[in-house]
Amino acid sequence: MRPIVILRRCASYEPDRIRGIVREGIQAVGDLPQGKVLVKPNGVIAHPEYFAHAYTRAEFLDGVLGALRDVAPQMAELAVGERCGIGMPTRLTFNNAGWHPVLKKHQAKAYFFDEEPQVEVKLGRTPRLRDYFYTPEPVARCDYLVNLPKFKTHPWTTLTLALKNFIGIQQDEHRLIDHDHRLDEKIADLQEIVRQRFIAVDGIVAGEGRMLTPAPFPPGLIIMGNNPVAVDAVCCHLLGLDPKEIGHIRAAHAKGIGPIELSEISLDGDVSLEEGKAAAKGLKAGLIRVEDFFRGTRITAHAGPPPEEMHFDYCWGGCPGAIEEAIDIVRKMQPDADEKMKRFTLVFGGYKGPIEPQDGQKVVFVGDCARWEGKICGRAVRIDSTYVDRKEKDPHRAKSESIFRKMVRMFWILSRGRNEQVLRLHGCPVSVSEMTHLIAGVGRTKNPYFVPKAAVPFLRAYVVFAVVRLFKRLLGMPDRKRAVEPPPRLTA
Numbered sequence: 001m002r003p004i005v006i007l008r009r010c011a012s013y014e015p016d017r018i019r020g021i022v023r024e025g026i027q028a029v030g031d032l033p034q035g036k037v038l039v040k041p042n043g044v045i046a047h048p049e050y051f052a053h054a055y056t057r058a059e060f061l062d063g064v065l066g067a068l069r070d071v072a073p074q075m076a077e078l079a080v081g082e083r084c085g086i087g088m089p090t091r092l093t094f095n096n097a098g099w100h101p102v103l104k105k106h107q108a109k110a111y112f113f114d115e116e117p118q119v120e121v122k123l124g125r126t127p128r129l130r131d132y133f134y135t136p137e138p139v140a141r142c143d144y145l146v147n148l149p150k151f152k153t154h155p156w157t158t159l160t161l162a163l164k165n166f167i168g169i170q171q172d173e174h175r176l177i178d179h180d181h182r183l184d185e186k187i188a189d190l191q192e193i194v195r196q197r198f199i200a201v202d203g204i205v206a207g208e209g210r211m212l213t214p215a216p217f218p219p220g221l222i223i224m225g226n227n228p229v230a231v232d233a234v235c236c237h238l239l240g241l242d243p244k245e246i247g248h249i250r251a252a253h254a255k256g257i258g259p260i261e262l263s264e265i266s267l268d269g270d271v272s273l274e275e276g277k278a279a280a281k282g283l284k285a286g287l288i289r290v291e292d293f294f295r296g297t298r299i300t301a302h303a304g305p306p307p308e309e310m311h312f313d314y315c316w317g318g319c320p321g322a323i324e325e326a327i328d329i330v331r332k333m334q335p336d337a338d339e340k341m342k343r344f345t346l347v348f349g350g351y352k353g354p355i356e357p358q359d360g361q362k363v364v365f366v367g368d369c370a371r372w373e374g375k376i377c378g379r380a381v382r383i384d385s386t387y388v389d390r391k392e393k394d395p396h397r398a399k400s401e402s403i404f405r406k407m408v409r410m411f412w413i414l415s416r417g418r419n420e421q422v423l424r425l426h427g428c429p430v431s432v433s434e435m436t437h438l439i440a441g442v443g444r445t446k447n448p449y450f451v452p453k454a455a456v457p458f459l460r461a462y463v464v465f466a467v468v469r470l471f472k473r474l475l476g477m478p479d480r481k482r483a484v485e486p487p488p489r490l491t492a
């Protein structure tokens with residue numbers, strides 16, 4: 001049967017209206033939930049004031065959970081699970097997003113994926129980047145996965161919808177592996193872990209231009225379906241984009257996850273594709289190179305190709321994108337950061353041109369793959385790549401690093417280099433949280449982690465997270481479980 005994509009009009013966040021629309025959507029798809037049902041919203045980051053349009057809204061989740069209860073009252077379990085981004089404890093995102101009262105209302109369980117054991121799942125489809133992945137146990141064991149992405153345009157992957165939302169089914173140490181110039185292929189591989197049985201995209205108010213700090217744009221749409229490639233392809237058409245031009249959609253299609261051509265997708269709903277396009281008209285989408293992103297600001301950026309440069313001239317999924325997100329977090333917390341910031345230069349990858357900072361301005365070579373040789377303010381400088389080939393990065397041996405450890409490491413690097421003009425920052429990728437400390441340290445802006453309004457709830461959530469992890473260890477619960485062949489129901 002051809003996958004179905006349903007476009008429905010919904011102008012506001014009214015849970016009862018959303019519930020009715022989603023109930024009809026599930027019935028139209030005809031694949032009723034059963035067994036353990038896991039709902040995966042987008043909670044990469046959430047805060048009603050600072051990150052208001054980055055996450056799946058509580059009212060949307062409320063409507064979907066209600067609809068699931070309506071159509072499948074006999075489910076063995078109804079749960080909501082997520083791993084949020086930038087090293088924050090996921091508990092914080094559930095609190096900030098306002099999801100807990102909704103879970104209580106619908107008697108749904110919460111799974112904070114960073115507190116769950118990670119299970120190894122073998123992959124089999126080709127082409128693929130990895131032979132196995134780790135995913136939290138609730139994902140590996142669920143019978144029916146419901147994906148609830150937020151409709152967002154994204155400067156590294158153009159869009160983040162059903163396929164990209166799966167980045168949140170990995171704990172950090174696994175999530176960051178291949179989160180570089182091969183991110184598109186990683187996203188495609190992730191689809192093999194578990195099949196998305198029902199998808200409802202929160203496109204009532206979309207997020208424009210950023211992953212963490214998007215601007216609001218109201219298409220007033222809910223987009224539903226039963227195949228992530230088909231859903232994402234139709235969303236591309238809403239924006240006038242060709243899905244074949246979007247790397248991760250093309251990669252997932254190439255793995256046989258779903259159809260990319262409109263002729264192979266059944267369209268349904270009370271909104272035609274043309275009406276949907278009119279509703280989304282003006283929502284900007286596009287990749288932004290880091291040099292262009294910072295043009296006209298006090299940060300100068302230079303970027304050259306990452307390794308494997310015969311295939312890639314830019315690292316779309318790694319360090320350059322991470323700094324774009326980091327600066328916007330700084331700007332959110334300190335609106336005048338751009339005027340107050342000290343000037344500095346960032347260099348990524350195999351940049352070959354001149355580096356000409358004014359005297360005293362710092363130059364930071366970011367990421368393991370940075371390599372450069374020449375003179376900076378008359379001084380000879382040579383930076384060698386320390387990039388480790390991905391074949392050497394075994395997920396079995398991947399280690400997590402707490403956000404506090406990263407913080408201490410960054411303070412150490414920045415304080416040791418305070419009198420140096422040239423700094424080197426290692427990592428592949430260097431994460432958004434590390435970039436945030438970098439901007440605060442080198443640019444002398446406020447560190448978002450120390451803004452009291454955000455820091456106090458963060459610390460509270462972190463303490464609970466750490467205590468829960470400790471208790472689980474004391475009770476003998478393993479952090480990781482070895483390979484299980486995915487049962488057939490898990491394969492996409």
Ligand code: SF4
Binds near residue numbers: 180367
């Ligand atoms: S070090 Fe950074 S820029 Fe280089 S390949 Fe890794 S993620 Fe990309």
